[in-house]
Amino acid sequence: MASQLLLTPNSVTSKVFFTGDCQGLTLRKKTNQATRVSNGFSLRAKAALRSNNNNKSSVEIPNQWYNLVADLSVKPPPPLHPKTFEPIKPEDLSHLFPNELIKQEATQERFIDIPEEVLEIYKLWRPTPLIRAKRLEKLLQTPARIYFKYEGGSPAGSHKPNTAVPQAYYNAKEGVKNVVTETGAGQWGSSLAFASSLFGLDCEVWQVANSYHQKPYRRLMMQTWGAKVHPSPSDLTEAGRRILEFDPSSPGSLGIAISEAVEVAARNEDTKYCLGSVLNHVLLHQTIIGEECIQQMENFGETPDIIIGCTGGGSNFAGLSFPFIREKLKGKINPVIRAVEPSACPSLTKGVYAYDFGDTAGLTPLMKMHTLGHDFIPDPIHAGGLRYHGMAPLISHVYEQGYMEAISIPQIECFQGAIQFARTEGIIPAPEPTHAIAATIREAIRCRETGEAKVILMAMCGHGHFDLTSYDKYLKGELVDLSFSEEKIRESLSKVPHVV
Numbered sequence: 001m002a003s004q005l006l007l008t009p010n011s012v013t014s015k016v017f018f019t020g021d022c023q024g025l026t027l028r029k030k031t032n033q034a035t036r037v038s039n040g041f042s043l044r045a046k047a048a049l050r051s052n053n054n055n056k057s058s059v060e061i062p063n064q065w066y067n068l069v070a071d072l073s074v075k076p077p078p079p080l081h082p083k084t085f086e087p088i089k090p091e092d093l094s095h096l097f098p099n100e101l102i103k104q105e106a107t108q109e110r111f112i113d114i115p116e117e118v119l120e121i122y123k124l125w126r127p128t129p130l131i132r133a134k135r136l137e138k139l140l141q142t143p144a145r146i147y148f149k150y151e152g153g154s155p156a157g158s159h160k161p162n163t164a165v166p167q168a169y170y171n172a173k174e175g176v177k178n179v180v181t182e183t184g185a186g187q188w189g190s191s192l193a194f195a196s197s198l199f200g201l202d203c204e205v206w207q208v209a210n211s212y213h214q215k216p217y218r219r220l221m222m223q224t225w226g227a228k229v230h231p232s233p234s235d236l237t238e239a240g241r242r243i244l245e246f247d248p249s250s251p252g253s254l255g256i257a258i259s260e261a262v263e264v265a266a267r268n269e270d271t272k273y274c275l276g277s278v279l280n281h282v283l284l285h286q287t288i289i290g291e292e293c294i295q296q297m298e299n300f301g302e303t304p305d306i307i308i309g310c311t312g313g314g315s316n317f318a319g320l321s322f323p324f325i326r327e328k329l330k331g332k333i334n335p336v337i338r339a340v341e342p343s344a345c346p347s348l349t350k351g352v353y354a355y356d357f358g359d360t361a362g363l364t365p366l367m368k369m370h371t372l373g374h375d376f377i378p379d380p381i382h383a384g385g386l387r388y389h390g391m392a393p394l395i396s397h398v399y400e401q402g403y404m405e406a407i408s409i410p411q412i413e414c415f416q417g418a419i420q421f422a423r424t425e426g427i428i429p430a431p432e433p434t435h436a437i438a439a440t441i442r443e444a445i446r447c448r449e450t451g452e453a454k455v456i457l458m459a460m461c462g463h464g465h466f467d468l469t470s471y472d473k474y475l476k477g478e479l480v481d482l483s484f485s486e487e488k489i490r491e492s493l494s495k496v497p498h499v500v
Contacts, residue, residue: 058299059127062291063114065284068322068394070110071329076397077368080355085499088365096265096273098174101167104281112284118166121198125154125161126288130296133458135424137444144447145302146440148460149293149320150427156221158430158462159316160191160276163285167274168195178202178271180264182232182257184312184388185211185432186218187462188276193227206232206240206260209252217466232257239263239361254313254388255374259361266363277313278358278367278392286319293457294323302455304335306443309459310435311339311348311406314392316461325403335457337404339395340435342414344482347372347391348399348406350489355499356390366497369396373492389492407439410481414438415474418464430462431470 069075078087090102097105104112114122133146151159171179179201183189189205196203205227212219212231222229232252233240239259243250250256258275265273275282297304307324309317317339327333341348347370356371358364371390391399398404414434421437422428429437440458447454464471473479 059130059292059295061119061122061126062288063119064111064291065114066287066291066323066326067107067110067112067280067284068287068318068325068398069280070108071326072397072401074397074401076394077355079365079367079393080499082357082362082364082366082497085366092365096262098170098176098272100170100174101281104284105279114288115166115169118169121165121195122162122288127292128153128289130293130300131425133421133425136421136441139420139424140441140444140448142444142448143451143453144444144456145453146444146456146458147297147300147302147304148425148458149289149296150460151289151316152427152430152460152463154191155194156187156191157465158187158191159286159289159319160188160462161194162288162319163276163282163315164188164191164195164274165198166285167282168192168199168201171272171274172199172201176201176270176272178204178268179274180204180261180271181206181274181276182254182261183207183211183218183222183276184254184257185430186215186222186466187430187432189227189229190218190221190225192274192276193222193225196227197225203227204261204264205229206234206257208232208254208257209250212252214469215466221466230260232260234260236260237263239359239363243360253360253376255358255360255376258359259363262359262363263361277315277388278390280394282315283318283322283392283394286315287322289316289319289459290321290323293320294327297457303333304457305454306336306338307457307459308338308340308436308439308443310432310461311341311391311395312345312388312432313390314339314395316432316459318392318395320457320459321404325398328403338439339399339404339406340439341406341408342435343408343410345372345388346408347389348396349408351389351391352493352496353396353400354496356496358390360389366499367393369393370399371493371496372489373494373496375495376489376492409435409438412474412479412481415471415479417441418471419474427460428464428468428471429460430464431467433459433461436460 081088093102128151130149154161181192193203209231219229233243233256237260265271307321309320311317321337351370351372353370355366355368357374360375369390376389417438418429418434436458
C-alpha cells in the first residue's frame, strides 16, 4: 500500500489511525483525554503488522513536554556567567528570554504542561506519522524493519515549529513586541516567522550567508510570514562588522548569526531573543516527537533496537530520543541511540567537552558542551542546519554519561542515501536528515550481512523542497565532500575559555 497522508483538523487529543500496512493515516476527532505516558512496550503479533489486513493503531497528541534532566542521576553542569564564571542566575537571562522560558531552562520537573493555545496550533500538523519504509527495505534487501518519524508536514516543513510556537506564545504573553533570531538552512527562521505571525510579533532573522544565497525560497517563506531577513555576517551589528572586516566574503556560521541576533536583543528593551536548538527549553519542546512515537511504536507492537537522528545543535535528535532514553533508564528497553553529524562539522566525534560560548562573539553564557571552538567556521556544506560549532549541553552530557553514541558521515554518502530514499519512499529529504538516512542504510546493510531483523527507528525531521539546488549539484556530479582542517580546529580550540 502506498504511503498516503490525509490530515483533518481536530481536537487537542487527536488520534492517528493507520490502515493497511500502517502507512496511510487519517485524523479523526476525539474527546479530551490526559496524556498517556508509555509504561513499556506491549508486544503484539509482528506478523499482523506485516500483513495487509486492516490493522488500526492510534496515537494521542501529548499535552505535556518531557524533561530528561529529572531522570538523570548525574545532573548536567550549569551554564556559567561569561565574566564571573559563576553559575548563571535567572536575572542574567532576563534581557534575552521571557520568564517562563527561563524557568523551563532550569526546571527539574519531569513534565511541563503544554498551554492550550499552543496545543490548538499544534493541531494544524500533529500528530505526525510514523511510517514503515517497506520499499527502502526491499531495495536494500534487508531483514531490518525501518520506521521513520516524519516531521515534514508542519507549515514550515520541519520539526522546528514544535518550539517556535511555544517560544512565540510565551513572548507574546509577557508583552514582548519583537523577537530576533538566527537561522542556518532557514527551517528555524521560517518556523519562528510563522509562529510570530500567529501571535502578532515582529520577527527579524539573521540567516547564515551561505544558506541565504543557496536557499532563496526559505528567505521568501520568512518574508511571506512577515519577517525581516538579513544575511549574516551583516554590517548591522558590531559582531557582523568585525567578521566582515576580517573576511569580506565570509560564508557565515550559526555562531556568527547568533552573535548578531543576541546583540540586537541585548540593546533593545522591547526585543527578546529566540533560539532554535541547543538550549534545554528548546529540547524540551521537541520531546513531543518522541512522546508520540513511543505510543506509535507500542501500537505497532514494535520495540526499536536502534534509534538514529542527525545532529547539529541537537533539537530534532533530542526530541525523538529523550523519551526513549527515559524508558531505557527504567530498564524497559535497551536500544542503541546514535547521533549522526556531518564530517565537516563533527562536534561530538572530534570536539572537546568543555565550557565554551554558544556564539562566535562570546556574548552568550558559557555552556559545558562538545565544541570545535566558538570561532570555528565550518565549510559551507549543504546541510546548513548542522553547521554549528557546538552540541546541545544536555546531549553532550548524555553522550558523556554513555547513554548514546555518535558517528560522522560525509555529504556525498548522505545525498546518495537521500536519492535512494526519495525514489523508494517518495519524500525528498532536507539535507540535514540525509545524515540519518545514510546511517540507517549502513545499519540496514549490516543487518543484511548478519541476517539480523533489527527494528530501526529514524528521525526524519523535514522535507527538502527548498533545497533542490543541493540535489542539482549532486545529480550533476558537482557535489564534493568537505572536511575540516586539524590545524583549523586546533587554532579554534585554543581560544576556548579555560574554566577551572
